Amino acid sequence: MKARIHITLKKGVLDPQGKAIANALSHLGFDGVEEVRQGKYIEIDLADGDKAQARAKLDAMCAQLLANTVIENYTVELQA
Amino acid sequence: MKSCVIVFPGSNCDRDVAVAIEASSGTAPLMVWHGETALPACDLIVLPGGFSYGDYLRSGAMAARAPIMRAVLAKAASGTPVLGLCNGFQIMTEAGMLPGALMRNAGLKFICRDVFLKVENTDNIFNRRYASGQVVRFPISHHDGNYFTDAATLDRLESTGRIAFRYCAPDGAVNASANPNGSLNNIAGILNAAGNVLGMMPHPERLIAPELGGSDGRAMFDALASLLQCA
Numbered sequence: 001m002k003a004r005i006h007i008t009l010k011k012g013v014l015d016p017q018g019k020a021i022a023n024a025l026s027h028l029g030f031d032g033v034e035e036v037r038q039g040k041y042i043e044i045d046l047a048d049g050d051k052a053q054a055r056a057k058l059d060a061m062c063a064q065l066l067a068n069t070v071i072e073n074y075t076v077e078l079q080a
Numbered sequence: 081m082k083s084c085v086i087v088f089p090g091s092n093c094d095r096d097v098a099v100a101i102e103a104s105s106g107t108a109p110l111m112v113w114h115g116e117t118a119l120p121a122c123d124l125i126v127l128p129g130g131f132s133y134g135d136y137l138r139s140g141a142m143a144a145r146a147p148i149m150r151a152v153l154a155k156a157a158s159g160t161p162v163l164g165l166c167n168g169f170q171i172m173t174e175a176g177m178l179p180g181a182l183m184r185n186a187g188l189k190f191i192c193r194d195v196f197l198k199v200e201n202t203d204n205i206f207n208r209r210y211a212s213g214q215v216v217r218f219p220i221s222h223h224d225g226n227y228f229t230d231a232a233t234l235d236r237l238e239s240t241g242r243i244a245f246r247y248c249a250p251d252g253a254v255n256a257s258a259n260p261n262g263s264l265n266n267i268a269g270i271l272n273a274a275g276n277v278l279g280m281m282p283h284p285e286r287l288i289a290p291e292l293g294g295s296d297g298r299a300m301f302d303a304l305a306s307l308l309q310c311a
Contacts, residue, residue, distance in 0.1 A: 013228060014262070016186050065145060068138055068174065070181045071228060 001046040003058050004077040007067045008039035042066060054078060081308040083109035083124040086152065088143045093129030093165060093285060100285040101126070104298065105305035114146040123308040124161050125152055127168030129221070129283060139182060139224040140170030149175055161205050161304065162277045166222055169269070169279035178270055178279045179237070180229030182222075186262025190223040194294070195260055197268050197282060198248040201241045204275045205307055209299035215252045216296040218282035220260060220268075225281040227263035227270075234264055244278055245269040 009015050015037050022036040044061075046054050058076045067074040083101050087094045094111065101124075102108045109126070112119060119125070133142035143149070149171075156162045156177055164172040172178045185191060194217050199210040210216065229237070237243060245268040249258040259266045261281075269280025284297030 014183070014186070014226075016184055016188050016226075016262070020188055065141065066137070068141070068181055070173070070179075070230075071183065 001048050001051075001054055002079045003044040003046060003054070004079070005042040005044065005058065005062060005066060006039060006075045006077075007042070007062075007072050008074075009037055010071055010073055013071045039072075051078060081105040081107055081124065081305055082120070082122040083107070083126065083308075084112045084119055084122045085109045085126045085128055086112050086114060086148055087128070088114045088130065088132035088146060088171075090132045090134055091128050091130035091167070093167075093283065096283075097126050097128050097165065097285040100288045100297065100301045101305070103288055104301035105309065112148060114143065114148050117147050117151060119148070119151045119155060122155075122160065124163065124304055125155060127152070127162065127164040127171050129166030129168060129285075132167055132171065135224070138174065140167060140172075140174040143167070143171045144174035153177065156272075156277050159274065159276050161308070163206065163304075164277070164279035165283055165285060166220075166225075166281055169281055170224060172277065172279040177277055178272055179233045180227055180270070182224050182281070183226040183228050183262075184224055185222070185226050185260070190221075191225075191260050192219070192221040193260075194219050194287075195268075195282060196248050196250050196252075196258065197245040198252050198254060200243045200246055201271060203241070204244070204271055204278070205304060206278045206300055207244060207303070208307070209303040213252065215248060215250065217287065217294055218284050218297055219286045220282050222261070222281055225261040225263065227267040227281075229264065237267075237270055238265065240273070242271045242273070243267055243269075244271050245280055245282065
């Protein structure tokens with residue numbers, strides 16, 4: 001079972017790296033870029049088993065380590 | 081005074097703070113490896129600066145979940161003074177010992193230079209030897225020192241005197257141009273509600289003698305040594 005986890009900064013949290021990327025894009029001539037927010041993408045391979053249990057486990061992983069919920073949100077996508 | 085310095089893989093200010101503690105107290109601290117699960121009876125615990133676990137995932141994230149941290153959290157909860165310097169502050173926020181988070185510096189650059197700090201709360205075990213409003217010079221050396229927290233927490237920190245240090249100009253003025261990293265309200269260091277946990281990005285342990293370029297940091301270790309020795 002493969003899980004894809006996206007970690008993004010919460011709304012309202014300043015993202016200086018995203019701003020720098022937006023600036024670089026405009027220097028390259030890409031116009032119309034209104035905002036860039038940078039995040040993280042994590043893939044986890046899990047032993048096959050009960051999907052609901054896997055989801056609960058992944059949720060706990062995110063809350064305890066993978067994301068810092070003070071500043072970040074996360075989404076978990078589970079593939080068969 | 082019996083003290084413990086926790087050593088993580090990638091800590092690099094552990095020796096500096098050990099020298100500072102020994103200079104003030106006359107006793108060298110016990111260096112405790114992160115993989116240990118118990119701490120001896122001690123009067124002070126230090127989480128030193130450095131780049132624990134190579135700053136993987138987020139600065140301090142891995143170290144905050146190291147085996148020894150369970151014991152550190154238990155000691156902190158029972159009132160043992162715990163000092164977190166630079167990476168130690170990042171570890172404290174990641175471990176939930178202090179609120180908020182330390183994000184990438186607003187200017188995106190790693191900053192290594194001396195800064196001026198205004199001492200705010202002096203009614204605590206760490207800052208007793210400083211005067212309220214005193215301006216001190218400590219080095220900073222970090223990439224992720226941009227203090228962030230939600231508005232309600234920030235209000236609570238401000239209204240309950242939990243700001244220990246703020247970045248300021250040499251004359252003590254707290255303003256945007258004296259803020260090296262974008263920290264909310266120029267915050268450089270905060271205390272927990274009980275006052276026994278201090279986390280700060282600057283490095284008092286690096287300026288404890290004129291030979292090192294300054295001695296403004298010495299008063300923090302002298303204060304801890306004098307208080308904890310007669311306890």
